[in-house]
Amino acid sequence: MHIVPTSVAIQQLCTHIGNYMSLPANKTSLLESFFDQRSYAKKELLLTEGQRCFEKFFIVKGCVQLSYLRQDGTEQTLDFALENWWISDFMAFAHGGISQFSIRAVERTEVLAISAAHQHALLEQVPELHAYFHLMFQRAYAASQMRLRYLYEFSKEELYLHFLRHFPAFTQRVPQYLLASFLGFTPVYLSELRKKFVS
Numbered sequence: 001m002h003i004v005p006t007s008v009a010i011q012q013l014c015t016h017i018g019n020y021m022s023l024p025a026n027k028t029s030l031l032e033s034f035f036d037q038r039s040y041a042k043k044e045l046l047l048t049e050g051q052r053c054f055e056k057f058f059i060v061k062g063c064v065q066l067s068y069l070r071q072d073g074t075e076q077t078l079d080f081a082l083e084n085w086w087i088s089d090f091m092a093f094a095h096g097g098i099s100q101f102s103i104r105a106v107e108r109t110e111v112l113a114i115s116a117a118h119q120h121a122l123l124e125q126v127p128e129l130h131a132y133f134h135l136m137f138q139r140a141y142a143a144s145q146m147r148l149r150y151l152y153e154f155s156k157e158e159l160y161l162h163f164l165r166h167f168p169a170f171t172q173r174v175p176q177y178l179l180a181s182f183l184g185f186t187p188v189y190l191s192e193l194r195k196k197f198v199s
Helices: 009-018 088-097 116-125 129-153 156-166 168-173 176-183 188-196
Strands: 036-040 046-048 054-060 064-070 076-079 104-107 109-117
Touching: 009 088, 009 109, 036 129, 046 054, 046 156, 054 088, 064 129, 109 116, 116 129, 129 156, 156 168, 156 188, 176 188
Parallel strands: none
Antiparallel strands: 036 109, 046 104, 054 109, 064 076, 064 104
């Protein structure tokens, strides 16, 4: 992990914020001092399960995986995040608690990181961002609810086809074994499904 200049990344974040709300131009310049931009190599950890979580991450470029270790020692993937998505152990982030999850770069990834303390200070100076962060959390929670429904309602084939239709970018960027973990499949079963629908 190394630090890289932030100006372009902050502009990307400001553009993303602007997609959801109007932020006064004189306040966008305040954002840069509250964020750190970092670059992570493929497979490098942004957050480690069992350690305290003090930050959340806005993905500037790349892809990351949220996972945890099951009791049998296998890794279970719960989520991915691509450009312009936020990710963290949100429960632990709020109070610097022990993370229940790891976040790992699937490919070379650049992020903007903000600590809970810096977010609190930022919101004091730019209270308009309360609405933005609330909406981002609401969207993430809604996506989790829908994924749970699909896991209970769809067959394995339906779940795979739904994923292909709605998230094609992931199938190009996420290794097959991680996609299998996310969908609750074995890599062998996922390979069989892919052969079935390609042929």
